[in-house]
Amino acid sequence: YYQNLAETNVSCGIFFVGACYDKGIGVERDEHKAFIYYQKSAEMGYAKGTCNVGCCYDEGIGAFIYYQKSAEMGYANGMSLVAECYRNGIGITRDLHKAKYWYQR
Known part of the structure; x- marks a missing residue:
């Protein structure tokens, strides 16, 4: 199918x-x-696919870029992963304010 x-x-x-x-x-x-x-x-433009590309990159700047794209498309898992990246400084400078923003979306 x-x-x-x-x-x-x-x-x-x-x-x-x-x-x-x-x-x-x-x-x-x-x-x-x-x-x-x-x-x-x-x-x-499929959000789940965009997020999974990020997961394939696993960590680092490549992952963050795709997580961010899927989050901006409104994909909840992507938003959570962006928040985790900001919280832990994975692929992006650590920023707890931005992490909180994405957790609350």
């Missing part, structure tokens, strides 16, 4: 194909393919 959506260029389908590769659901687990699908869904 998700593969069919992905083939018709539907962003959520592309994301979920990535999730299947990420978790090994119905396909052999392949983190590289998962990243490619997540990145494509992010490029299409």
